[in-house]
Amino acid sequence: MSKLGARSVIAVPYIWLLLFFLVPFIIVFKISFAEMQYSIPPYTELVEFVDEVLTINLNIGNYYYLIDDSLYAKAYLSSVRIAFFATIGALLIGYPMAYAIARADANTRNALLMMVMLPSWTSFLIRIYAWVGILKNNGLINNGLMSIGIIDEPIALLNTELAVYIGIVYAYLPFMVLPIYTNLVKLDNSLLEASADLGCPPWKTFLTVTLPLSKAGIIAGSMLVFIPSVGEFVIPEMLGGAETLMIGKVLWQEFFNNRDWPVASAVAIVMLLLLLVPITFFHRYQSRELEA
Amino acid sequence: MSDAAPSPMLEIRNVTKRFGQLSAVKNVSLSISKGEIFALLGGSGCGKTTLLRMMSGFETPSEGAILIDGEDVSQVPPYKRQVNMMFQSYALFPHMTVEQNVAFGLKQDKLPKAEIDAQVEGMLKLVHMTEYAKRKPNQLSGGQRQRVALARSLAKKPKVLLLDEPMGALDKKLRGQMQLELVDIIESVGVTCVMVTHDQEEAMTMANRVSIMHLGEIMQVGSPSEIYEFPNSRHTAEFIGSVNIFDATVQHVGTESSQLSSEDLDCVLQVEGGINALEGAHVGVAVRPEKIYMSRSKPEQGENWALGKVHDIAYLGGHSVYHVRLPSGKVVMATTTNVDRHEQRLTWEDDVYLYWSASSSVVLYQ
Amino acid sequence: MQTGKLSTWSKSFLSVGFFFLYAPILILVIFSFNKSDLVTVWAGFSFKWYGELFRDPQMLGAAWISLKIAVLAASAAVVLGTMASIVMVRMGDFKGKTAFTSMITAPLVMPEVITGLSLLLLFVAMGQSLGWPGERGMLTIWIAHVTFCTAFVAVVITSRLQELDDSIEEAAQDLGAPPWKVFFLVTLPIIAPALMSGWLLAFTLSLDDLVIASFVSGPGSTTLPMAVFSSVRMGISPQINALATLVILAATIAVFIAWWFAQRSLKSTTVVGDD
Incomplete structure (x- = not known):
């Protein structure tokens, strides 16, 4: 490829991503050190000329505030906890599905895979909304259980943490199945046969051959579920009720309800730091896939 | 044929190719005359493929020059060289028919349509693929694909035809038959041909002259019988046939x-x-x-x-x-x-x- | 992996999984035809909620805005994503490649609230210092969607490009086509199905996005998910079920078309073994 052509092919997406992906984070970082004020925009400048003297107003108050008010710590913790257990739930349902699909013959495989993906092509919001109708007090589950007389009065399902777990597993299940499937389908059958030939029973072959070889898929799938779940807003908002604390919801409220942009920025920065390890983990896997 | 003609069709002058610290090709000189079928023979990593890619223009020499018909083409990009290659995987365009594949190179030269059609027809006839003209590559067998690939690379009447492991993608039984068929076609066209292979039998069956490459260097050049009967090094003697x-x-x-x-x-x-x-x-x-x-x-x-x-x-x-x-x-x-x-x-x-x-x-x- | 008939275990895993995935959707669809105002009590078949949906100017307006943004964002994301994939698969190493791949992969998992907030703050800062964008609306939503959709498109196209034999592109060059022509005559037609599915993916992602759009939208640019969200916050409405059914129908048709294309191209573009 000609030098100029090659450079412009690199430059266009590069500049776009720098401008609209990297620079925004720097600005969030900057504003997390600003102070809220009632103006447009609703934050103070970090660098100002006050009486022709350059002053830097670095305000770590937002971060202090996050530590001081236990609400934030609780929200971070419960976000990570909920995301973690939901990821495990998705893995427990997703792995056997991916395994079963990978073992089907080629035609069935494609059809099954399409069936896994189909729900995620419909609206996320609507799929979560579907669960409201199922879980609420006069929803399908409670009505059904009451009509066959197992319970006398509705059990609280909606606006509980359980509902959030269901929502996350439901919404993110395809993202767990897909990478594991991609990994398992590449697995050479002769490895399994070799293991059987060497005297290893099927369950042991699964544990010592299949599972370790699908590690990359498990990691990718888990990260694809875990990371966005930590910052999830729609699911806790619609299914979790006021009781369920999740950091995405806190950030949203800080921003839209309290209009405190600097604190929202600080919340975002801390969330990013929290997710840095899993994101690098994911990135290492993904860039291997992309560059291989 | 083994005597070099006065003006070679392809000349490699002291060519060296380095990838970082590694020298893939070390100070190689070769002279290939018009109409010759020349084989670069060697194991994997001997530099034969790199040398071939420099002839086709996909790599540029770090040192030295490559001349085609007396003209230095070392810095000429592949799409401006009068050299065509038959790829190991054949690299047929999957979205085009046999006919369109063969016509591709001619269209790049902006020839009039009638001329392209005539040329394509002639080429398909040459490789006995006329009745498959409208097929897509995935509807062909391995041997048929190879013929299309050959027709495609001959269609532009290149000064030099390059063959990269020509039998590499065929099963063993088909090889012997295709080797002779390929030589017949190449000789009937009279094109100068350089092939790369790791298979000594293939090189000796098809080529007029063979060069043995090892670790980026040319160990010996000669007719198949010269190489076999008069090896000049242990490596050549052991590489070709068995020896005590x-x-x-x-x-x-x-x-x-x-x-x-x-x-x-x-x-x-x-x-x-x-x-x-x-x-x-x-x-x-x-x-x-x-x-x-x-x-x-x-x-x-x-x-x-x-x-x-x-x-x-x-x-x-x-x-x-x-x-x-x-x-x-x-x-x-x-x-x-x-x-x-x-x-x-x-x-x-x-x-x-x-x-x-x-x-x-x-x-x-x- | 061993292929063949599914075992009983496999079948039961799949049944449970698919029941979990499809039951809520099915329920949603069924109750969209319910006569009653109550979403969960069946009172007879009716199309009344579809009628109400099509008489709701707010919903229709929001849907129109969302469609426009989705088409434009998907198209731009396919262009950028294709360029990014070529950079990653075909360009070899260059300075800053690691940073480049990071910026491609990170948006795949970035929590939406962070992406939304950061883009909004960028637009505000740019508006302050450059005077552009003057106000937030469709343009800013478009930029935001292009950015995160590019990542998804790049993943789809990259995996297709990796499967593509380099020598096919080299053969085109060898036959006299300069690089730009190779791209348009050979590479692009071969990866077209991937571009198509990349476009569809980006289109749905854009159509589906609530959080990022909420951050970067302005007055007068309420997207469909934003309208739906504010409506369901008020409480459950069968009208949303009707909308959901239409969305599911559209998605199913789109996926089948995409699948059909993929199958067809699979038949005609992959070089299969000797026959």
């Missing part, structure tokens, strides 16, 4: 014949003509297995013989290969043609005399 090599010390250098001694043999080793080494120098003496005779009785000649025990026999139908262990421990291979069905053949642990003529041995200096 005796480590030997030069005893006496004469004009008619010369004598050497080897720790593996009790008798003197005698070779034809002189040796380009001083007395006392260490060299190798190579003898091909089919040039060694076997006998139960002691041969009459005083030199070039050995007594051993049959250690192993490989019966290959047409001929058998005997592995004979000498008292020194060295195992020597000898082949016999199985002419008589009822012959009383030598068997395991039999004592056997081996002998060969002075003109069968080749001195290897490196």
Whole structure:
């Protein structure tokens, strides 16, 4: 490829991503050190000329505030906890599905895979909304259980943490199945046969051959579920009720309800730091896939 | 054909190619004349593919020059070179029909449509693929794909045709047949051809001249029989066919014949003509297995013989290969043609005399 | 992996999984035809909620805005994503490649609230210092969607490009086509199905996005998910079920078309073994 052509092919997406992906984070970082004020925009400048003297107003108050008010710590913790257990739930349902699909013959495989993906092509919001109708007090589950007389009065399902777990597993299940499937389908059958030939029973072959070889898929799938779940807003908002604390919801409220942009920025920065390890983990896997 | 014509069609002048610290091709010079079929033969990583890619323009030499028909093309990109390549995977465009594949190169030259059609028709006829013109590549068998790939690379009437492992994607049975068919087509067109292969049989069947590459260098260039009968190095001798090599010390250098001694043999080793080494120098003496005779009785000649025990026999139908262990421990291979069905053949642990003529041995200096 | 008939275990895993995935959707669809105002009590078949949906100017307006943004964002994301894939698969190493791949992969998992907030703050800062964008609306939503959709498109196209034999592109060059022509005559037609599915993916992602759009939208640019969200916050409405059914129908048709294309191209573009 000609030098100029090659450079412009690199430059266009590069500049776009720098401008609209990297620079925004720097600005969030900057504003997390600003102070809220009632103006447009609703934050103070970090660098100002006050009486022709350059002053830097670095305000770590937002971060202090996050530590001081236990609400934030609780929200971070419960976000990570909920995301973690939901990821495990998705893995427990997703792995056997991916395994079963990978073992089907080629035609069935494609059809099954399409069936896994189909729900995620419909609206996320609507799929979560579907669960409201199922879980609420006069929803399908409670009505059904009451009509066959197992319970006398509705059990609280909606606006509980359980509902959030269901929502996350439901919404993110395809993202767990897909990478594991991609990994398992590449697995050479002769490895399994070799293991059987060497005297290893099927369950042991699964544990010592299949599972370790699908590690990359498990990691990718888990990260694809875990990371966005930590910052999830729609699911806790619609299914979790006021009781369920999740950091995405806190950030949203800080921003839209309290209009405190600097604190929202600080919340975002801390969330990013929290997710840095899993994101690098994911990135290492993904860039291997992309560059291989 | 082995004599280089006055003005070569393709000339490689002191070409070196480095990838970082690694030199894939080291100071290679070659001259290939018009109409020749030339093979670059070597194992994987010997630099043959890099050399081919420099001829086609996908790599540029770090040093040296590549001339096509007298013109330096070292810096000319592949799409401006009058060189076409048949790729190992054939690289047929999957979204185009056979016809469109063959026409692709001609369309790039913006030839009038009628001319392109005529040319495509001629090419398809040449490779016997006329009736498959409207098919897509995935509807063809391996051999058919190869023919289309050949037609496509010949359509532009290139000055040099490059073949990258031409039989690499075919199964073994089809190879022999396609090798000869390919040569027929190439010779009927009269195009100069350079092929890369790791398969010595393929190189020797198809090419007029063969060059052996090893670690980025050309070890030897010659006709297939020259390379086989007169290898100039241990590597070449061992790479082409099988060979017995005796480590030997030069005893006496004469004009008619010369004598050497080897720790593996009790008798003197005698070779034809002189040796380009001083007395006392260490060299190798190579003898091909089919040039060694076997006998139960002691041969009459005083030199070039050995007594051993049959250690192993490989019966290959047409001929058998005997592995004979000498008292020194060295195992020597000898082949016999199985002419008589009822012959009383030598068997395991039999004592056997081996002998060969002075003109069968080749001195290897490196 | 071993292929063949599914075992009983496999079948039961799949049944449970698919029941979990499809039951809520099915329920949603069924109750969209319910006569009753109550979403969960069946009172007879009716199309009344579809009628109400099509008489709701707010919903229709929001849907129109969302469609426009989705088409434009998907198209731009396919262009950028294709360029990014070529950079990653075909360009070899260059300075800053690691940073480049990070910026491609990170948006795949970035929590939406962070992406939304950061882009909004960028637009505000740019508006302050450059005077552009003057106000937030469709343009800013478009930029935001292009950015995160590019990552998804790049993943889809990259995996297709990796499967593509380099020598096919080299053969085109060898036959006299300069690089730009190779791209348009050979590479692009071969990866077209991937571009198609990349476009569809980006289109749905854009159509589906609530959080990021909420951050970067302005007055007068309410997207469909934003309208739906504010409506369901008020409480459950069968009208949303009707909308959901239409969305599911559209998605199913789109996926089948995409699948059909993929199958067809699979038949005609992959070089299969000897026959």
